[in-house]
Amino acid sequence: MTEPDAALSAGAPLLELHGVVKTFPGVRALDGVDLTVRPGEVHCLLGQNGAGKSTLIKVLSGVHRPDAGRLTWQGRPVSFPGPQAAMRAGIATIYQELDLVPDMPVADNILLGQEPRTAGFVRRGSMRAQAREVLERLGHGAIPVTRPVGRLPAAAQQIVSMARALSRQAKLLIMDEPSAVLAHDEVDNLFRIIRELRGQGIAVIYISHRLEEIREICDRVTVLKDGRTTAAGLPATTPTKELVGLMTGRTLEYVFPPRPAEAPTGDELLRVENLSRTGEFSDVSLSVRPGEIVGIAGLVGSGRSELLETVFGARRSHAGRVTVDGRRLRPGSVGDAVRAGLGLAPEERKSQALLLGEPVQRNIGLATLSRHATAGFVRNSAERAAALGVADRLELRPREVERRVRTLSGGNQQKVVVGRWLLGNTRLLLLDEPTRGVDVGARAELYRVIRELAADGVGVLLVSSEVPEVLGLADRVLVMREGRIVREGRAEELDEHMVLDLVMAGSLLEGTIE
Incomplete structure (x- = not known):
């Protein structure tokens, strides 16, 4: 692992964003984002679903190019034409849905695209040795490098993804909801690794909806709302009430709807x-x-x-x-x-509960298609009217039920899954x-809906x-x-x-x- 250079060690920013803008057809996803990350710090990125965090990650990773604004890396203005350029510069991203190849061995996943070769042939022994070395740096040398990564538990797969990033000499590691699929002891181990990386001068951008994690692992916090930076570089000790207010634009605490005065009775x-x-x-x-x-x-x-x-x-x-x-x-x-x-909203909503390429109204109406069909054909107007009623009740944002469900934030996708059962006689x-993966504001709305049901x-x-x-x-x-x-x-x-x-x-x- 490379040491941070002298200028950066002296306190100069590793990464700076000033006024970054990214627009998609009909949507201004980023509207002037500012962010500064120092070497060897864990910087938390907070914001509701739809605040622009995912788009910002893709700008930093070279997936998207900004339409306006300035990105400075190690003191120099940069523009990454693609993900490979960002990785070569030292920026590595670990997405919430890990981009590993399940049937490929651990070693091949770690060194994918940078396999040691001689005369065009991969040196398998050397590759396995390099993979073991990186895993040992992370304190997980026991992970078998010849095993297909899909046969590993979720926590071990995440370690493999981190090992891949570090094998590329990353100076900045972006982690999107890394604790979402981990048990309590696995989160403790993740935090241990992050602290070790911080001690080696590697910076981490940490994205999480769990405010208690911010207190434990982050140094500073930047908050996004509606594609804008509402606060930059706050201390991680900032009161929860203040952070939630910056994310939502209103005062909101972790207050659950009141329980009924008497416990439910009856058969x-x-x-x-x-x-x-x-x-x-x-x-x-x-x-x-x-x-x-x-x-x-x-x-x-x-x-x-x-x-x-x-x-x-x-x-x-x-x-x-x-x-x-x-x-x-x-x-x-x-x-x-x-x-x-009975109605079920499963844990893996994207793979088990949603048709991501279909519109919101079709996803909401899946369990009640027969109601909106004549002679086997779905009546679009009836389906749309029913979906709009659910969208209003759940405060779905945006309210456009013709939108493909994959374009919604995680919180709004979960509302679609719950809303599907509201149409039935559930x-x-x-x-x-x-x-899971739902921001503070959307959580409060889901709690309200559950208690109302x-x-x-x-x-x-x-x-x-x-x-x-x-x-x-x-x-x-x-x-x-x-x-x-x-x-x-x-x-x-x-x-x-x-x-x-x-x-x-x-x-x-x-x-x-x-």
């Missing part, structure tokens, strides 16, 4: 009894009443997502039963679940990581990796570890420390809170 809407899937979860029992929000807290890999998908019929149970209003659902039958009034909504009598069963979200939104909480429910209680009777202790197996508090 059970959903009953899960001794449900099991070999190797994923075992002997799970739970219930949800109409108007009740039940949250499941647990680490990635604890079986939470698999449980939701099994209840919905997307996976077939190996034992146990699921009943709605006392009627048993056929195992492995999504159609049976939907007819019974009585039980299953939500898997409903606010519950007030209308809809039952909600949600999974989240963020313990404060489960405790703040749910009426009743189940704690899951290693495929089993280890604790159940009213949300107000639990606290974050207790839940984390349970999911991390620090202690085992058996039983149910009465």
Whole structure:
């Protein structure tokens, strides 16, 4: 790894942006962005979905060229004609959706495009040795360099992506939502690596929606709103209320909608009894009443997502039963679940829930196509009218339901997935990581919608990796570890420390809170 040059070590900026503008047809994505990054600092980039962060990353990475403004790199004005030019300069980007080749070995992924060759032939032994050296720098020399990267867990794949960046002698590492798919201990390891890189003079631009991470890992913060810089180079200790105000243009705190004064009563809407899937979860029992929000807290890999998908019929149970209003659902039958009034918003919305190339109105209407069809043909006007109603209720931005859904921010894409079930006769909504990759403002709107649905009598069963979200939104909480429910209680009777202790197996508090 190269050492930072003397001028930069003395405190001169590594990267500077002044008044950067980027326009697409009908959209001014960046409207005068300023940003300064110093060598060896972790600089956080904050902003709501749609604020311009993704476009800015692509400008820095050479994917897009700015229409106006100035970009200075190591004290010299630059214009990157493409991603390769940015990488040669020392700027490497790790996207939220890793750009690795799943079937290719780890070593080939790390040195892709810069393989050591002799007479045109790749020197495999040398390539593997170089890959191991870079992984050892990151403290992960045990990752097998001959294994296809697609067979590695998410955390190891992220390490491989970082190793690729460092193999190119990166001076600036851009990390887009790096903790989104990591468990708690894996995030700790990620932060350790980032601190080591900072100590070596490598700068990091860190993008995250989790404000608690900013306090722990970042040095300074720049905030974007509507393509503009609303604050540049703030200390990471800036109060949350101030940061949220800069992102949203209004005062907004992490306040969840109030719970009803009395717990929901009445007959059970959903009953899960001794449900099991070999190797994923075992002997799970739970219930949800109409108007009740039940949250499941647990680490990635604890079986939470698999449980939701099994209840919905997307996976077939190996034992146990699921009943709605006392009627048993056929195992492995999504159609049976939907007819019974179940709706699922899966964790991977882009690959499992959305048709990215289709318009918003078609995505919203997927579960109710027959309502808007005549003789097998969808009536566009009826579909559009229904979608507009959902867009208004969820405050979808922009409100243009003819837009392709891939052009929306992550928060608005999640609103489309939830909105799809609002059109149906959904009585039980299953939500898997409903606010992953969603900004503070959109989170508050989703929380409002979820609580309003519950007030209308809809039952909600949600999974989240963020313990404060489960405790703040749910009426009743189940704690899951290693495929089993280890604790159940009213949300107000639990606290974050207790839940984390349970999911991390620090202690085992058996039983149910009465």
